[in-house]
Amino acid sequence: MAQMAAAPKKKVEGLGGEKLHVWPYLVRLEFLCALLVIIALTVWSIVIDAPLEEAANPTKTPNPSKAPWYFLGLQDILVYFDPWFAGVVAPVLIIVGLMLIPYLDVNPKGNGYYTYHERKTAIWVYSFGFLVLWIALIIMGVFLRGPGWNLFMPWQYWDPHKVVALVNVDLPYAFGVRTYNGAMLFGGAVIIGYFAVGTAIYFFMERKALKSVGFLRMFLKIELFLIMMGIVIKIVLRLGFNIKYVWVTPWFNI
Amino acid sequence: MASNSPQIPNIAELMDKIKSGKIFSEIAKEITGSQIWTSSFRHGYADTPRNRVLQIASNVWLHLHPVKIQRHALRIKFTWCMGGITFLLFLSTVVTGVILMFYYRPVGEYAYYDMKYLQYDVPFGMLMRNMHRWAAHAMVITVWLHMFRVFLTGSYKPPREFNWVIGVFLVTFTLLLSFTGYLLPWDQLAMWAVTVGTNMARATPFLGNEGPFAEFVGATPRYDVRALLIGGSVVGPPALLRFYVLHCIFIPLIAGALMIVHFWRIRKDGGISGPL
Numbered sequence: 001m002a003q004m005a006a007a008p009k010k011k012v013e014g015l016g017g018e019k020l021h022v023w024p025y026l027v028r029l030e031f032l033c034a035l036l037v038i039i040a041l042t043v044w045s046i047v048i049d050a051p052l053e054e055a056a057n058p059t060k061t062p063n064p065s066k067a068p069w070y071f072l073g074l075q076d077i078l079v080y081f082d083p084w085f086a087g088v089v090a091p092v093l094i095i096v097g098l099m100l101i102p103y104l105d106v107n108p109k110g111n112g113y114y115t116y117h118e119r120k121t122a123i124w125v126y127s128f129g130f131l132v133l134w135i136a137l138i139i140m141g142v143f144l145r146g147p148g149w150n151l152f153m154p155w156q157y158w159d160p161h162k163v164v165a166l167v168n169v170d171l172p173y174a175f176g177v178r179t180y181n182g183a184m185l186f187g188g189a190v191i192i193g194y195f196a197v198g199t200a201i202y203f204f205m206e207r208k209a210l211k212s213v214g215f216l217r218m219f220l221k222i223e224l225f226l227i228m229m230g231i232v233i234k235i236v237l238r239l240g241f242n243i244k245y246v247w248v249t250p251w252f253n254i
Numbered sequence: 255m256a257s258n259s260p261q262i263p264n265i266a267e268l269m270d271k272i273k274s275g276k277i278f279s280e281i282a283k284e285i286t287g288s289q290i291w292t293s294s295f296r297h298g299y300a301d302t303p304r305n306r307v308l309q310i311a312s313n314v315w316l317h318l319h320p321v322k323i324q325r326h327a328l329r330i331k332f333t334w335c336m337g338g339i340t341f342l343l344f345l346s347t348v349v350t351g352v353i354l355m356f357y358y359r360p361v362g363e364y365a366y367y368d369m370k371y372l373q374y375d376v377p378f379g380m381l382m383r384n385m386h387r388w389a390a391h392a393m394v395i396t397v398w399l400h401m402f403r404v405f406l407t408g409s410y411k412p413p414r415e416f417n418w419v420i421g422v423f424l425v426t427f428t429l430l431l432s433f434t435g436y437l438l439p440w441d442q443l444a445m446w447a448v449t450v451g452t453n454m455a456r457a458t459p460f461l462g463n464e465g466p467f468a469e470f471v472g473a474t475p476r477y478d479v480r481a482l483l484i485g486g487s488v489v490g491p492p493a494l495l496r497f498y499v500l501h502c503i504f505i506p507l508i509a510g511a512l513m514i515v516h517f518w519r520i521r522k523d524g525g526i527s528g529p530l
């Protein structure tokens with residue numbers, strides 16, 4: 001028996017520290033918590049009724065037509081990107097990117113406790129994606145997007161006839177490229193150049209980590225990050241410089 | 255005899271008992287010592303370490319837990335209680351949802367009027383509908399917060415990578431559950447929100463009729479992923495039926511199965527994460 005016990009334990013089980021009985025300490029906490037949640041839910045449901053509008057009518061399109069609130073961040077990205085990206089590729093990238101997090105973040109520190117200093121980048125990137133690109137856009141979508149998906153401040157009247165001059169041009173046009181093929185080449189060069197330069201800079205700056213982290217990990221990490229930042233850049237280009245597309249091709253536009 | 259006359263309680267003594275919590279054990283003693291109690295329950299519960307373990311290990315509902323747990327895992331400051339609340343809200347939607355199913359028919363002609371019937375004629379129908387809807391919305395928020403907490407504590411790091419992946423499936427299915435349910439009231443809000451949402455599928459590269467490269471696959475408005483999802487080219491009665499089946503059967507079963515794996519993995523991965 002003694003020899004068997006000497007076998008090295010998996011690290012998982014070696015948490016050490018003091019252990020408490022689940023009964024009563026955890027169970028009573030769960031019970032209290034459940035009680036509070038159920039009371040809150042019941043009171044909420046007595047006080048506020050779920051909405052029920054008039055019967056569905058395929059001939060009467062409301063303006064604005066909004067997706068359920070939890071998808072309004074994605075719907076807002078539709079202003080800046082075509083549906084194939086905002087509605088399909090972006091959600092898929094979000095899901096896949098989230099699943100990859102444990103395999104891309106190889107920093108062993110900050111496992112099982114709150115720390116900002118030991119993993120600053122990870123916390124910044126996740127918080128930016130979650131709080132700004134997801135939550136803030138949802139709040140904007142719920143409260144500030146009115147008819148025609150135009151922006152309205154909370155004190156403004158939702159005027160369905162508000163006209164917003166469309167003066168957007170494509171990026172190649174703004175740089176003086178006038179031919180279709182020229183614009184296609186220019187746009188392609190900008191997009192591919194953005195990813196190439198971004199990747200190169202990252203690999204140069206983190207060249208010491210290459211051996212321990214591995215090429216594939218670092219590559220996926222930086223591409224996902226560049227895509228996320230690309231969304232931000234596109235939003236800035238549209239709002240600040242009235243740029244519609246960066247890259248126009250016969251098959252897709254970015 | 256002096257002892258028979260009623261005693262006037264001493265206020266200071268009483269406050270003392272309340273503050274120290276002694277009052278609870280005194281009340282408990284009164285109750286468990288009464289004839290009704292002793293005749294109903296043949297013996298008491300001895301608070302021994304062995305019994306504390308058995309309470310968990312020999313109870314089919316509670317044995318999901320380990321019998322012992324790290325002290326820090328009890329702290330609300332650590333877990334925010336969000337995983338557990340998400341699960342509780344899920345269970346609330348299951349219970350209220352089954353009740354709604356007794357009255358609701360997923361048919362174009364009936365669905366909206368069944369909602370009205372639920373609201374105005376079914377006893378507690380409005381309350382059930384409200385609880386179902388608000389619990390679903392709250393679940394979306396709590397699952398996001400749970401995920402945020404798990405990220406901030408770095409709990410996706412080894413050995414918990416795979417449970418994080420299962421979690422990402424869970425958050426996806428939570429959103430899909432909510433989204434498919436959104437159509438069922440069959441009112442303007444429902445129809446157009448789902449129209450906006452499912453229109454996106456039109457733009458799927460290769461597989462949607464308006465998506466990039468669709469011409470190489472031959473996708474048309476009546477023959478692409480969107481048509482597969484909503485059973486036609488517009489959000490109509492076939493979409494209602496499809497979303498109903500997805501919402502009430504398919505997604506809950508998958509999400510439920512994933513939750514079982516999620517909980518099992520928490521234990522197999524060594525319980526709630528903590529500083530090593």
Ligand code: HEM
Pocket residue numbers: 333334335336337338340341344397400401404407409410414417418419420421422424425428513516520525526527528
């Ligand atoms: C239906 C959705 C979900 C339910 C019911 C659920 C439930 C739970 C519960 C009860 C716990 C125990 C600790 C706690 O309460 O915080 C837990 C832990 C955990 N959950 Fe979830 N969860 C869900 C979704 C997710 C999501 C979306 C993620 C991440 C993407 C995730 C990742 C994890 C991980 C990694 C742990 C272990 C945490 C630790 O050891 O500290 N879960 N989950």
